[in-house]
Amino acid sequence: MMSKKSQYQKREPSTLQLFFRSFFQHRLGILGLSIIALMILSAIFAVQISGHDPVKFDPMASRLSPSWSHIMGTDQLGRDVFSRVLFGARASIYVGVISSLLATIIGTFFGSIAGYLGGKFDTLMMRISEIFMTFPQLILVLIIGSLLGKGINNVIFIFAVSGWMTTFRLVRGEFFSLREEAFVEADRAFGFSKKRIIFRHLLPNTLSPIVVAFTTNTAIYIIAEAGLSFLGLGVSMTTPTWGNLLAAAREPSVVDQYWWLWVFPALSIMIFVFAVNYIGDALRDVLDPRQRTLVAKASRLLNLFKKKGAQS
């Protein structure tokens, strides 16, 4: 009995443990994660870190170049750029993450139902998604913007409505192949409802591509917000976002004389998007067993060649 027990004493690591273990071995993933964590933390503690009020005018301190008291300088109204970048991070990250979350939820919800049921509902959803895909996003933004006004939540709404289709198609495709699996037939034979089969049994099997799509979408939305705000179509100018800060560079004089007004927000966007993409790549590597085996196969093959080379 004792020997039998010791045989099971060493518990196999759970899937989650395995996931974290391999994620923490992924250097770029860890780099991305630390950058994101740092940026989110500094956005949360923006008040304590910056030491300046982001909206306080100071006509005496207009367009100061970076110095110890204003490490990223000031803008034409004398507002501290560093504190505006920090507060801008709040809005930009909020827009990116929440829009991506909403788009992912909408896309996953309809994609899983359409993919599992197929038939008329699927055809209908496909046509709807095609309509959304062919409709220019910029025009949609103008229409909704003029109807609802320029709020941060309106931008999120626009992004979610105009961006759910990629996730929808991804999830639908996954469900198309999953629904033919034998365990789904078994689920039906055990009397499970469609709802339970779709959301409790099939959805967990599609989670990894969904998570990866979520990170990619976050990066895309942050860039999109910056682009829209640069054009003055996004969040209203009173709220500092990275895009609104960049909008200062619309003036040619700013671009060549007051570089600190646009370089720092642009750098923030770049670094954040890089970091998010690193995390996405890491998740893809860790979560997708097919790619993992490919890498393993490639490295095994490489070792084989090395050995052969050493022998000859």
Added chain:
Amino acid sequence: MNLKSPDSILELHDVNVKFDVQDGSLHILRDVSLTVPRGSFLCIVGESGCGKSVTAQSIIQLLPDNGGVSSGNVYFNSGSEVVEVNTLEKFGKQMRSIRGGKIGMIFQDNLSSLNPAHKVGRQVGESLSQHTDLSKKEIKERVIEMFKKLGIPDPVRRYDAYPHEFSGGMRQRVMIAIATICEPDLVIADEPTTALDVTIQAQIMTLLKELQSAEGKTFILITHNMALVSEVADHVAVMYLGRIVEYGRVDQVLKSPKHPYTRALLESVPSLTSDIAVELSTVQGQTPSPADVTNGCEFAGRCPYVADKCLTGIIPLRTLSDGHDVRCIQLDDAGNLPQMSRAGSNVE
């Protein structure tokens, strides 16, 4: 009510199943009638494509989307009431409560029949949470108890394992656990041991037999393995091309097979005691496509005893003097065949 016998748990009355295919429809099950007494162990045997699995699917109404019961009735006697299964809505509440709740199903491919993303214990318990009102703690206790009963070692730890961490035999035990945890009266096992090696096969079969004798469950075992049939079955139904060609007690069918197809099938099973010098016989010819057989006996094209009368009309199922049913008009009442009309020929 409509049952032929009050003791039966399941009755199929002239069930016909058709599948829509690109050019027309295929007649897959032809007038299948079965009476399954409560507490019995019925084996349905036959070669691939004879309609064994379709029979099972039509009982629990899980035929593929392009298939359906075109005529006939499937009655299920739950003890308190008799339900005509084929009139229920396919994914309605009542049908779902029968599936899994009152009729359990064991599948052939146990790895792909389990969800790779969920822990095994949870998958077994999910059946319970779907069909009963037990609390989570009670469900876990019941599952672990079930694992113990089915001989899964270290059940408490195994509860949290994933399907890929199990061996084939253990996974099949898990499948049996899922199929029987709600204590259904009828369990349909669709080739449950095909993917397993012989010793594990024997273990699983013993397990099923124990469940039948100890708990009075009714089993329908679908298989092409004749050795298994002789070990566990009470009754055997032999199917050929969508029809039941012979039905009787296991000793009747296996010891003194009457239908030419059953005879040929049993002669083609190798035996340890048979003479090595004698070549193993095979069933001559190939199974025709269900689309090609429209008239007469389905087996006529391969039957060594074929006569002109076999080629027209519908061959009825008749009861022989020893009490078992055969679908062959060449037999006399004692079950003897006439002289072979084309012995050893390869006529297709």
